[in-house]
Amino acid sequence: MQTGSPHEWGENDARLVALIDGELDDAARRFIEARLTADPDLRARLALLLSGGRPFAPAFRALLDDAPFERLRSSLAALVEGHEQRQAPVRRYGVRARQLAAAAIVLFSAGLIAGRYGPSWPARAPEMATTASDREEDWRQAVAEYMTLYTTDTFATEPASQEQQLAALGKEIDLSLTPPRVALANLQFEGAQIFAFQGAPLGQLGYVDPSTGPVLFCIIRNSEPDATMKAQQLGGFALASWARGGRGYMLIGRLPMDQTAELAHSLEKRF
Amino acid sequence: MKANNLQEVKAGLAPNLARLWRYGVVLSGSRDTADDLVQATCLRAIERADQFQLGTHLDRWLFSILRSIWLNELRSRRVREGRGFVDASEALVFDGGRETETNIFAAQVLREVGKLPEAQRETVLLVYVEALSYREAADILAVPIGTVMSRLAAARLTLGRLQAARDP
Numbered sequence: 001m002q003t004g005s006p007h008e009w010g011e012n013d014a015r016l017v018a019l020i021d022g023e024l025d026d027a028a029r030r031f032i033e034a035r036l037t038a039d040p041d042l043r044a045r046l047a048l049l050l051s052g053g054r055p056f057a058p059a060f061r062a063l064l065d066d067a068p069f070e071r072l073r074s075s076l077a078a079l080v081e082g083h084e085q086r087q088a089p090v091r092r093y094g095v096r097a098r099q100l101a102a103a104a105i106v107l108f109s110a111g112l113i114a115g116r117y118g119p120s121w122p123a124r125a126p127e128m129a130t131t132a133s134d135r136e137e138d139w140r141q142a143v144a145e146y147m148t149l150y151t152t153d154t155f156a157t158e159p160a161s162q163e164q165q166l167a168a169l170g171k172e173i174d175l176s177l178t179p180p181r182v183a184l185a186n187l188q189f190e191g192a193q194i195f196a197f198q199g200a201p202l203g204q205l206g207y208v209d210p211s212t213g214p215v216l217f218c219i220i221r222n223s224e225p226d227a228t229m230k231a232q233q234l235g236g237f238a239l240a241s242w243a244r245g246g247r248g249y250m251l252i253g254r255l256p257m258d259q260t261a262e263l264a265h266s267l268e269k270r271f
Numbered sequence: 272m273k274a275n276n277l278q279e280v281k282a283g284l285a286p287n288l289a290r291l292w293r294y295g296v297v298l299s300g301s302r303d304t305a306d307d308l309v310q311a312t313c314l315r316a317i318e319r320a321d322q323f324q325l326g327t328h329l330d331r332w333l334f335s336i337l338r339s340i341w342l343n344e345l346r347s348r349r350v351r352e353g354r355g356f357v358d359a360s361e362a363l364v365f366d367g368g369r370e371t372e373t374n375i376f377a378a379q380v381l382r383e384v385g386k387l388p389e390a391q392r393e394t395v396l397l398v399y400v401e402a403l404s405y406r407e408a409a410d411i412l413a414v415p416i417g418t419v420m421s422r423l424a425a426a427r428l429t430l431g432r433l434q435a436a437r438d439p
Contacts, residue, residue: 010421010424013421013424013425013428014417014421014424015420015425016413016421017349017423017424017427018405018420020427021405021423023400023404023405023420029361048428048431048432048435049424049428049429049431050427051430051431051434051435052382052426052429052431052432052434053427053430054380054384054430054431054432055376055377055380056380056384056395056399056400057400057402058379058398059376059377059378059380060378060381060396060400062374062378062381063293063296063381064289064290064293065290065364067293067301068286068292068306069288069289069303071306072288072289072292072306072309072310073285075289075290075309075313076284076310076313077312079313079317080281080284080317081313083317108303120335136388180417208319218400226390236272243431
């Protein structure tokens with residue numbers, strides 16, 4: 001019969017198992033071996049624990065052979081291929097834009113995987129099929145992902161003038177962009193880049209806030225339906241977005257939520 | 272994303288597929304769920320390759336990812352649906368086409384382990400099958416070493432009593 005409290009037996013069992021598995025240091029091993037010599041109950045307990053051993057490793061090896069290896073490997077190959085394709089840069093203009101796009105695409109991929117396949121996983125679930133509104137959500141998610149790359153230095157060397165950049169970007173998204181139209185209170189305009197998201201031109205205006213760093217104003221010409229402004233936190237950023245006239249707009253940064261919303265409202269009046 | 276990490280993670284996934292699948296079966300008690308778990312683990316490993324520490328064991332990192340997906344996404348969904356308890360004994364038994372004496376014995380071991388509670392099953396797998404030290408298993412399971420010891424003791428007590436009932 002066991003003596004002592006269940007708690008003591010639990011501790012004894014744990015030590016005995018560690019003894020069996022060779023996980024005790026010398027001092028602990030000598031201590032428990034001395035107790036075993038003196039305590040027949042403890043010896044009986046050791047015998048019981050020993051008889052609970054099995055040839056676990058060989059038994060489980062058989063299960064490895066049952067793994068659907070070919071299926072798993074072809075899924076993996078498709079996954080890797082998809083990931084590599086999404087890493088191909090989308091270039092519209094400019095060397096810096098190309099570099100940024102390349103960096104962005106890496107994170108786009110991460111964003112797309114997380115945003116599209118992650119929550120909808122397992123992918124077979126029919127109710128998780130990608131809908132139009134999912135796609136609209138995706139581009140915001142993707143920008144939130146690649147924005148993690150940006151620092152104040154990202155904008156350090158822009159070759160073209162602000163007017164030239166805005167004109168080129170405006171042409172892509174079919175809007176007339178001028179410095180006053182895109183100015184934001186207390187933020188320094190730093191440059192414009194053009195990306196593409198699922199074939200839709202995605203323009204990005206970069207700003208720097210002296211205390212919180214980069215802020216992005218993004219415009220995508222993707223024919224999404226009009227939507228009133230929505231403010232939210234996404235991936236550690238404050239984000240305000242709306243849609244009008246077949247274009248989606250978003251302001252994103254590490255600014256406080258209320259300041260983000262205020263700036264977004266000032267932009268909304270101009271677009 | 273660090274290119275070397277991504278390369279190493281991508282290259283290291285294929286050799287670990289079967290072991291990941293086995294861990295998935297042990298956790299979920301379902302071969303289909305194990306397929307899904309492996310796919311999701313691969314996806315997340317590629318996505319988060321920059322978090323992998325080069326020079327450390329990729330398999331253990333992958334185990335941690337698979338386990339976290341199971342706990343945070345699949346099992347919690349199953350619990351919400353009122354199917355919290357998992358009996359893995361059926362899923363663990365391998366293809367019975369080879370009914371040799373050795374296979375019958377192996378199948379019995381798997382069935383017995385499959386009836387243990389999930390926490391004990393996975394600790395048995397990590398320590399006795401994957402041959403991890405208590406410390407390494409504790410790291411993957413995110414528990415103190417003492418918990419690893421008490422789970423193994425509980426598993427051995429159950430299996431020891433089964434043995435005693437068979438050999439009175």
